[in-house]
Amino acid sequence: MRQIVCACGLLLTFLHTPALADGAARVVRIGALLPISGAGAYFGVQDREGIDLALDQLAKSPPGGARFDVHIEDSACSPLPATQAARRLLDGYRPDIIIGEECSDATLAVMPLVLQAGVPLLNAGSSALRITDPGNRETFRILPDEVMQGEDLANHAYRDLGARNAVLLHENTNAGIGNAAIFARRFAALGGKVVQTIGFGRDVNDFTAIATRIAALGPIDVIPTYTLEGQGLKITEALAQAGVVRGGGGHAVQLGTIWLPLGFDQQAGKAAEGYVRIVQFEPRDPRPVVQDFVAAFQAKFGHQPTHISAHAYDQIMLIADAVRRGAATPAAIRDRLAATRGFSGVTGSVVFDEHNQNVSRDTIHYVETEADGSFKPLDWK
């Protein structure tokens, strides 16, 4: 009797140990530093959806037979919580690679820790130049940096929209200041005039005074705006109420980069009419990889993916691509990532330069918001 009980116990243990049951499948441990709390919490929610979908798909056809496990820590879009969360990940979870953070301040704070630990960090949401210039050996970024986005936006504002003057609005953060400065430099070099640059803290909730100030400046062609979604909505509404932008019967066109997710247009409604911005993910992109992703996402979550979900999905799939190419250790994952060629993600392709910055320009898509809250792609190359 005792032998039978022991045998049953061993059998149960065997069946409930996935590594053994799956023939000791190698587990790729992915740590995720995501803002789950604070002003950037919406990033974390959308990131998680992209991660979940990617894991589902990888479980069905595991590259190299590997199993992927993701452990998320709340890094709160802020340096000290992010470093503590990174320490917790590195010590407790011992990841093969880390993805995140979304906010530049937090990413910059975490970078020395991953360098010291020799664990690669794959970033998709922070645009500050310093992350990859100079960056460090372990840090990779698939998002176009602020120079790629800012200069491209200034070029199109001047040439395609015929803008000759601009008012810049930015949150007072690393990324906000950096993005605005790059646009201003390029726009001025083209012959445009920056009439005013207005910075604000993340605690500002009422933008009526700023909108009124802009209205008093006379006709403004473009208003590049660098802020997170919550403040972005309030700014757009205030500018429309002040009659500055097209959505409020004015002349100015608001411009933006990838800070605002898809869905912003519906929330802002008529106020956002004419808003031109860079998105990193275009759900109507006819490429099969995009359409398959959109269909699978819609089926799993019941709503359209945002660029944030798409970024998270691409991060996991890019790691899977490195594993497929034989990476089995953090150092090997880093080396395979650096050698990435021909990876085509839902946000675009990936080719890293010597600073581990993705230099593919097909990651930049432009859209313009229509009066009914929908948006149309702009064929700007």
Added chain:
Amino acid sequence: MSDVPSPVAAASLPAAECRPGWPGRAGAAATLGIVAILPLVLRDSYGRGLLIAGALNVIQALGLDLILGFAGQLDLGAAAFYGIGAYVSTLLVMLAGVGFWPALALGTLAAGVMGGVLALLTVRLRGHYLAIASLGFAVITYQVLLNWISLTQGPLGLYGITPPAGFTDPVRLFYLIAACAVLVFAALRALLASPVGATLAALREDEISAASLGIDCRRWKAFAFAVGSAVAGLAGGLYPGFAGTLVPDAFAPADSFGVLAMVIVGGIGTLRGPVLGAVVLTLAPELLRGIGDARMIVYGLALTLVVLFMPGGLDGAWRMAAARLRRNQAG
């Protein structure tokens, strides 16, 4: 008005903290022993990081408790003095080439002077009005740190800050900060056990009565603010070497409420309370990480329950439990 502190009957420290018996001394020795052993037991950098963060919070909470708990001045600007200490010391090191230790001393001094000046400017204010004035000071300080980009780098931040020479190892850094916390504790205990403590208690209980006893309330308020702010500045000076970065968001005005919560939850007007509060409120959010997204809800709920059902904070609850135990044993 006399320069000599007036002997006031009201005790400024609980008797157990003023004249600890053998259980108190044994408890203090055991606490020091635990502090010495902890970084050797917690071998990972996350655990050691938590210890360092906890020690920094202990220093901050002790500084605020002097102003709030012992002098009765409702100060909501703790984050500002923490930030002043951090930025002054770091900028002195990075821009002026001053050594870490003199820079730390100057950062501490700068925070103390600013605290004293704020107290002198707001000398007529009490209660809510003083709270708003000090909160206003925190907002101004934050905006200065954020917008004086040519000096502080503003939101672009200062990166690559290293711990002082000889303390790059996290264990050593913890011992350094923990030693500072112990020194602050001992210095405040000596101060509060002296007639100064009684003077501050008189000020806290009733300013008019204190003035009628010959106490220069203006001067003693400024004194408490200056010393408490200097203590916060000391913590601030030690922070950048640990974090490695310095951005104004680390000293946002709302962070003052976190320090206030440590003092209140631990036990206001005692020295053990803020230490207990700082340790518990540093560890609790981390220990709750296991329950996932609900952790901050549980944390907030726990804070509310402590304030509702433990009016004397954790230290008060401990005292009550100990007293009850003694009564039961005697009965």
